[in-house]
Amino acid sequence: MNVSEDELEQRLRALFSDERLGVEAASDAAPAIVAGARRRRQRRKVLISASGAVCALAVVSGGLAVVKFQAATGTADLTASSLTVTDVSPSSSASPKDSVGAPAPGPQTQEPPASVGAPASAPRKSHAPVPPPPRSTPAKVTKGPLLTADGLGNVKLGMTEQQLTDQGLTLTPVKESAGCTYYDVAGDGVPAATAVVSGDEGVVVVKPDGAAHTPEGVGAGSAKEDVTAAYPDTATSSDGLVAPTGDGAYHFTLTDDGSVSSVDVRATNQTCAA
The missing domain is CATH 1.20.5 (Single alpha-helices involved in coiled-coils or other helix-helix interfaces)
Structure with a gap:
C-alpha cells in the first residue's frame, strides 16, 4: 500500500x-x-x-x-x-521494462563481402610448348666384320696389287672399268670383300661382302639418323650417305625405308667408283 x-x-x-x-x-x-x-x-x-x-x-x-x-x-x-537504448536517469519513474527503448529492428541481411565464399581463381594453364623427350642413344651395331677408315683387315687403302699378293691374298678379277680393276679378295686375316684397285693410286675402295660395321657402331640395320648423329658432316649422295673420315669416307647404302643396308670405305678424289 x-x-x-x-x-x-x-x-x-x-x-x-x-x-x-x-x-x-x-x-x-x-x-x-x-x-x-x-x-x-x-x-x-x-x-x-x-x-x-x-x-x-x-x-x-x-x-x-x-x-x-x-x-x-x-x-x-x-x-x-x-540496437537503440533509451537514456535512463535516476529521476525517471519508469519501470525497468520501460527503460529500454523500442525493440531493435531485425538484423538486416546484406550482401557478403566479395572475399567471403568467392571461388578461388583457377590457375592459368601454361601454353608453352613442351620439349620433346630426348632421343635415346642408339644401340651400336656390331654385326659383321669391322670396317675402319683405312680399310678391312689386311686390305688397306692405297695398297698395290703386288702388296696384296705378297700377303698371301688371292685376287680374283671381276670386272674392269675406267682403268680400275674390281677384285674379289680372299685369304688369311681378310673377310670376304671386294677391292677396287687403280693402276695409279692402288686400292681406292674396300667393300665387305654382307653386313659390316664401323668403329662408331654404325652399320647394316642402323637408321639414317644414327649415321648423321655419329658423323655430323654426313652428306647425301646418289645412292645413300657419305660420311668423311680420315683420308677417305664411309659410303652408306640405304634401303627404301631409310635404314643402312651396306657400308664401304673409299679414298678421297678417286675416279673408279662414283
Missing part, C-alpha cells in the same frame, strides 16, 4: 501526541522520520533505475556478440547501431 508523505506525517504527529506513550518526542522527530523515508524511497528508485541500465547493457552486449558471431560465419552483417 502506498502512503503519501502528508498522510504519513499526520499519523506520526498523532502517534507522538498520544499521552499513553509516556515519552515526549523531540520537536524535530517527525521531519527527520519523513526525511529518512524520502531517502529510502529515492534509493529504491536509484536501484530500480540501475537494474534497468544493467538489463539494457546486457541486451547491447548480447547484440554485439551475435554480430561478431554472424560476421565470423559470413551469414549476415549487423552493426551495433541497429
Whole structure:
C-alpha cells in the first residue's frame, strides 16, 4: 500500500501526541522520520533505475556478440547501431521494462563481402610448348666384320696389287672399268670383300661382302639418323650417305625405308667408283 508523505506525517504527529506513550518526542522527530523515508524511497528508485541500465547493457552486449558471431560465419552483417537504448536517469519513474527503448529492428541481411565464399581463381594453364623427350642413344651395331677408315683387315687403302699378293691374298678379277680393276679378295686375316684397285693410286675402295660395321657402331640395320648423329658432316649422295673420315669416307647404302643396308670405305678424289 502506498502512503503519501502528508498522510504519513499526520499519523506520526498523532502517534507522538498520544499521552499513553509516556515519552515526549523531540520537536524535530517527525521531519527527520519523513526525511529518512524520502531517502529510502529515492534509493529504491536509484536501484530500480540501475537494474534497468544493467538489463539494457546486457541486451547491447548480447547484440554485439551475435554480430561478431554472424560476421565470423559470413551469414549476415549487423552493426551495433541497429540496437537503440533509451537514456535512463535516476529521476525517471519508469519501470525497468520501460527503460529500454523500442525493440531493435531485425538484423538486416546484406550482401557478403566479395572475399567471403568467392571461388578461388583457377590457375592459368601454361601454353608453352613442351620439349620433346630426348632421343635415346642408339644401340651400336656390331654385326659383321669391322670396317675402319683405312680399310678391312689386311686390305688397306692405297695398297698395290703386288702388296696384296705378297700377303698371301688371292685376287680374283671381276670386272674392269675406267682403268680400275674390281677384285674379289680372299685369304688369311681378310673377310670376304671386294677391292677396287687403280693402276695409279692402288686400292681406292674396300667393300665387305654382307653386313659390316664401323668403329662408331654404325652399320647394316642402323637408321639414317644414327649415321648423321655419329658423323655430323654426313652428306647425301646418289645412292645413300657419305660420311668423311680420315683420308677417305664411309659410303652408306640405304634401303627404301631409310635404314643402312651396306657400308664401304673409299679414298678421297678417286675416279673408279662414283
